[in-house]
Amino acid sequence: MSMNTWRRAGAEAKLLLVGIPVFIWTMLPIYHLALFAFSSKDEAMGGKLWPSHPTLHNFEVVFREQHHYLNHFWLQMWNSLFIAVTVGLLTLVVATCAAFAISRLKVRGGRMVMNLALFTYFIPAAFLAVPMYKTMGVYGLLNNQWALILAMTTIAAPYSIWVLKQASDKLPYELDEAAKMDGASPLQLFRLVYLPLMTPSLVAIGTYALLLAWNEYLYAFLLLSNDKDVTLGVALGSFLAADDSPWELLMTTGLIYALPPAAIYYTFKRYMVGGLTAGAVKS
């Protein structure tokens, strides 16, 4: 083997040396999650690397809502999905319109609005929880899922606006002028030129907001209290209330809870491609 091959093998080995520990570090909790989910109650805490009698019994219990902690499993799953998807869509609408106005229509004061919105990130979201609770109370939205939807949109929007504004700035401005000359109104420009070209960023931001809402615990816990309104994440939290919690069911539900975001991410990942504007202008 030549010197070059050795050098390449050396570089590869170095990468593996870093990569393997990181991989194990990341996968270990997920492995435990799965281990619990496929073990029977007695075996779960046994400390084995793999159950001697793997079982799907836990999944059956969860899907059939056969435990009092899981009485509303399907409803709560739906709540999570509804809230996350709505937050994703609402954030997209708000952020896209804002980014278009700031970056393309160059609305006066737009940048200041964006910076003000970003300013909210200087305060940890946890500190804003109480004022947010109070605000929702004023509007009579407590125990209403829209309270959580609005709160999460508020949290997701500044970052989304900022990212979309950066992405918009990269679209050649000549396209807007060409569309204007071709007779497009601002709305047509938005719909027929801007949105199609922003698709990758929109998918990324939509997914971001959706996952943010899906994984949210604090706000969901604060703003919703009725068992039939809460998200699955909050319901999972209630497992911890008792001393003899059914850990294997908690882990099974957790595993199931992790699947939709993974599915959503991998479904939309293929839209997050660059190079959509290739050929628009000579660079």
Add this chain to the structure above:
Amino acid sequence: MATVSFQNIEKSFGQTKVIQGISFDIHEGEFMVLVGPSGCGKSTLLRMLAGLEEISSGTIAIDGRVVNDVESKDRDIAMVFQSYALYPHMTVGENMAFSLKLRNADPKIMAERVAHASKILNLDPYLARFPRELSGGQRQRVAMGRAIVRDPKVFLFDEPLSNLDAKLRVAMRAEIKALHQRLKTTTVYVTHDQVEAMTMADRIVVMHDGHIEQIGAPLDLYDHPDNLFVAQFIGSPAMNMLNGSVRHSNGAAQVEVPGGVMWPLPASTLADGHAVAYGIRPGDLRLAAPDAPGAVPAEIIVVEPTGAETELLIQAGADQLILVTHGRPQVNPGDRIGLTIDPVKAHVFDQRTGTRLVSN
């Protein structure tokens, strides 16, 4: 087809005045080229005509109708951008049909117009392709197709060829000119390249620092530049320009330049000692024997044969001049030669004001 009229157009960006009161008319069907160095305001003027830039003061009229407050889309003009600005997510056909689609045109008419334009521009095989799959020249043609489909009153071109390589630029130049001869649509074309301006224009507007230096047919500008700026801007290689002063001796007028070299002047009434800039086109200089009567003694520095013509860099007194000849002179660097010029071919300008002094 339409006329375009600029009246006292001014444009300021904040405190900076980039267009300082410009007025001129473009005739029906004319190919008008706005040319000037970068920053002269030519693109701004075009963008004001396009409706992409507000007019600070003055009026722009298309076919007699003042369009200052008319939106771009209602001015019935089409523009080809320097960067092409094609919609990357649409096919060539969709790009060309876009403006008609926005006007809710009949699909049949839309297809007809696109077919017509793509035929003119030889784009038929590419209608279903996306811009990213096309070469630079093809993209340029799509950009033109998008304008042709509109069948506008006026075509606007904003440095459309500056992104192409030299060979393609020459080819597209001819294509655009042929297109204009075929469609006869009034065209306003902006470029910083005086060769483009000379080869394509019916008339040229030479701009500099936000005002017009001269308007005229290409050869008019070449033969009779109004001032130093136009004289040096138009023509390639540029006009040789020598600073000197007028001397009258034995009834003949001459210009004496530093180094004591005397250049012949056409008959004139210029006062003795008048400081002038003396211009000679490289093609108007003639090689002669060093001792020929009336010849200016000089020395060859560099010989650059290009095949069709030969460019010589020559030292005459304190000045260096360029001479272009179609022949293949048998000269070498270091050779002593003589230079002659027909006095009527000389261009004489006032050194201080830059205006033309002798009209021939």
